[in-house]
Amino acid sequence: MSGFRHVALFRWVEGTTTLQQDEVAARLRELPGLIPEIRSYSLGVDAKVNQGAFDFAVVADFDDRDAYLVYRDHPAHRAVVGEVVGPLLAERAAIQYEL
Amino acid sequence: MSGFRHVALFRWVEGTTTLQQDEVAARLRELPGLIPEIRSYSLGVDAKVNQGAFDFAVVADFDDRDAYLVYRDHPAHRAVVGEVVGPLLAERAAIQYEL
Numbered sequence: 001m002s003g004f005r006h007v008a009l010f011r012w013v014e015g016t017t018t019l020q021q022d023e024v025a026a027r028l029r030e031l032p033g034l035i036p037e038i039r040s041y042s043l044g045v046d047a048k049v050n051q052g053a054f055d056f057a058v059v060a061d062f063d064d065r066d067a068y069l070v071y072r073d074h075p076a077h078r079a080v081v082g083e084v085v086g087p088l089l090a091e092r093a094a095i096q097y098e099l
Numbered sequence: 100m101s102g103f104r105h106v107a108l109f110r111w112v113e114g115t116t117t118l119q120q121d122e123v124a125a126r127l128r129e130l131p132g133l134i135p136e137i138r139s140y141s142l143g144v145d146a147k148v149n150q151g152a153f154d155f156a157v158v159a160d161f162d163d164r165d166a167y168l169v170y171r172d173h174p175a176h177r178a179v180v181g182e183v184v185g186p187l188l189a190e191r192a193a194i195q196y197e198l
Contacts, residue, residue, distance in 0.1 A: 005143060007106060007156055009192050044104060044196025049164065050171075054194040057106055059158060065148065072149075093108050093192030095153045097143025 003039060003099040004062045006071070009054035011091035020088055021045065021056060027080045028058065034076040037067035054093065061099065068096060102138060102198040103161045105170070108153035110190035119187055120144065120155060126179045127157065133175040136166035153192065160198065167195060 012021065025043050032038045042059040062068040071077055111120065124142050131137045141158040161167040170176055 004146070005141070005156075005158070007108065007158065009106065009108065009194050042104070042198065044194065044198070047103070047164065047195045047197055049167070049195045050193065052193075054192055057104075057194045057196055059104070059106065065146065068148070091192075093153055093190075094149065094151075095108050095143065095156045096146045096148045097156055098146055099141065099143070 001099055004065050004068050004096065005099050006058070006060045006062070006068050006094070006096045008058045008092060008094040010056040010058075010085065010089055012055045012088045013090045016055075016088050020084075024056065024080075024084050024088065027084050031071075031074075031076055031080065035071050035074050037062055037070045039063060039067075054091070065096075065098075100198055103164050103167050103195065104198050105157070105159045105161070105167050105193070105195045107157045107191060107193040109155040109157075109184065109188055111154045111187045112189045115154075115187050119183075123155065123179075123183050123187065126183050130170075130173075130175055130179065134170050134173050136161055136169045138162055138166075153190070164195075164197075 032041045040061040044057040046053045046055050131140045139160040143156040145152045145154050
């Protein structure tokens with residue numbers, strides 16, 4: 001399967017509530033409807049299997065690098081990052097790679 | 100698509116060579132043949148699109164949590180982690196979540 005994958009893991013600040021995390025997920029889930037370049041969009045909350053795991057994951061697939069860049073710089077994506085993800089973020093780990 | 104996903108991002112220590120990274124990838128690619136619980140196994144090298152990205156990604160899918168735990172604790176996986184990933188690791192970010 002060719003394509004381009006973006007992975008971002010978030011660790012929330014102390015005291016972040018499930019409600020706040022649900023709002024992040026809800027806002028992110030809107031993006032595939034707003035950004036057609038998104039080919040697949042998987043969101044996940046840590047299953048608490050291992051200590052030290054991050055709290056939340058985004059695994060997004062695109063046809064190619066350029067499609068990912070449209071997503072990265074898209075106003076709808078920037079808004080979610082600025083309005084709901086950023087204020088809760090203690091740590092972020094990310095990578096992008098060719099599938 | 101139901102299932103269980105494991106995501107691990109690695110940042111290598113300064114001076115890690117492409118050859119060393121290729122050996123990690125080669126050893127990890129052997130695991131699906133040794134651990135049938137692995138349903139899909141995606142490995143990726145950072146495409147250098149964004150500053151500060153991690154160097155390497157593993158995105159592995161399993162039928163369920165228990166299948167992931169077999170992988171996590173499998174001797175073949177532990178060997179790769181101990182012999183080739185661990186010695187090169189500066190930082191690791193991981194999460195597991197229900198698909």
